[in-house]
Amino acid sequence: MRIADVAIVGRLRLAPMADVTNAPFRLVARECGSSMTTTEEIDAISLVRGAVRARDIVRHYAGERPLAMQLLGCDADLLCQAAEMVQEAGADIVDLNMGCPMPKITKQGKGAALMRDVPETAQLLRRLRHVVQVPLTVKIRGGWDDEHLNAVEVAKMAEDVGVDAIVVHPRTRSQRFSGRAPWDIIRDVVEAVNVPVTGNGDVTSPAEARAMIEQTGCADVMIGRGAFGRPWVFDEEFECLPAGQQKSRKAAIIERHMALLAEHFEASPRVVLNQTRRHLGWYVENGLPYSNPTRAAIHQAHERGEMLDTFWDWWETLDSGGVDGMAGSASTGV
Numbered sequence: 001m002r003i004a005d006v007a008i009v010g011r012l013r014l015a016p017m018a019d020v021t022n023a024p025f026r027l028v029a030r031e032c033g034s035s036m037t038t039t040e041e042i043d044a045i046s047l048v049r050g051a052v053r054a055r056d057i058v059r060h061y062a063g064e065r066p067l068a069m070q071l072l073g074c075d076a077d078l079l080c081q082a083a084e085m086v087q088e089a090g091a092d093i094v095d096l097n098m099g100c101p102m103p104k105i106t107k108q109g110k111g112a113a114l115m116r117d118v119p120e121t122a123q124l125l126r127r128l129r130h131v132v133q134v135p136l137t138v139k140i141r142g143g144w145d146d147e148h149l150n151a152v153e154v155a156k157m158a159e160d161v162g163v164d165a166i167v168v169h170p171r172t173r174s175q176r177f178s179g180r181a182p183w184d185i186i187r188d189v190v191e192a193v194n195v196p197v198t199g200n201g202d203v204t205s206p207a208e209a210r211a212m213i214e215q216t217g218c219a220d221v222m223i224g225r226g227a228f229g230r231p232w233v234f235d236e237e238f239e240c241l242p243a244g245q246q247k248s249r250k251a252a253i254i255e256r257h258m259a260l261l262a263e264h265f266e267a268s269p270r271v272v273l274n275q276t277r278r279h280l281g282w283y284v285e286n287g288l289p290y291s292n293p294t295r296a297a298i299h300q301a302h303e304r305g306e307m308l309d310t311f312w313d314w315w316e317t318l319d320s321g322g323v324d325g326m327a328g329s330a331s332t333g334v
């Protein structure tokens with residue numbers, strides 16, 4: 001698949017997720033097989049004003065590329081300035097967030113609110129198209145709510161103004177993350193436009209991604225929550241490995257992820273601590289022996305070393321006591 005002149009090799013990729021898909025996690029996902037990466041949403045106004053957090057999101061590893069940087073905003077001047085800044089910072093693709101459902105965002109006219117006034121958003125995208133020299137993409141939802149399912153109209157508009165590819169998460173803004181994602185909306189968008197369409201929503205394995213591609217005709221698939229504690233989900237061969245090999249590969253990936261977190265956020269120990277707690281908690285897969293008390297101990301720990309010791313002590317116990325096969329099986333997934 002190509003997004004304009006950027007070649008994308010592979011059919012699975014990591015979805016952008018605020019406070020989750022920072023550079024260390026993106027790099028690990030990319031090394032596991034994610035075909036490209038996308039930053040979490042970057043508020044245009046924060047970036048233009050030089051906010052530390054926005055600048056932090058833009059920091060990335062060369063190994064992540066192709067890398068899309070996702071902008072959030074509704075003011076064309078600010079978005080254009082921010083688009084120039086992210087291109088300068090190395091974005092291979094600029095993506096506009098048109099799907100964030102959080103009320104504090106949509107109240108300001110950003111995120112999914114951009115799907116409500118299609119002519120106004122067309123103007124904004126035209127302005128962006130003028131300043132974005134790299135491919136320009138959008139990530140949309142099914143619509144604002146069940147009475148306004150306009151993903152097809154918005155996708156056609158985006159294609160008309162020169163957007164190079166579209167990601168569709170077909171839930172509406174009012175559904176947020178509830179219920180099943182209605183994949184037929186992805187198919188409707190695929191049938192309506194000629195640019196590549198990426199499907200997204202409730203995919204947790206390569207097999208489910210293949211099903212989404214078959215059912216909707218989308219060019220590739222974005223995986224979000226299904227990658228929590230499972231960056232190896234992007235490796236289509238992983239499930240074919242023997243259980244022992246899966247387990248040692250997982251250990252190497254987790255070790256690398258933890259080391260990258262410490263290195264990348266070295267200047268912000270609090271971020272290292274919070275991110276270590278969050279991701280290690282996800283690496284303790286439900287259903288394995290002692291997973292609940294282990295996760296609780298990680299969440300209560302105040303120091304990174306204590307979190308890591310707790311995790312690896314637990315991990316070692318999976319080697320003994322006859323749980324080896326369980327630890328490596330696709331169904332339990334640690």
Ligand SMILES: Cc1cc2nc3c(=O)[nH]c(=O)nc-3n(C[C@H](O)[C@H](O)[C@H](O)COP(=O)(O)O)c2cc1C
Binds near residue numbers: 040200201
């Ligand atoms: C914690 C969290 C943060 C998210 N942040 C973003 C974001 O910054 N930008 C965006 O376009 N979508 C964001 N999303 C939406 C995801 O990219 C994705 O569309 C959604 O989770 C559905 O895919 P999934 O079922 O594979 O998780 C976020 C989702 C979650 C769960």
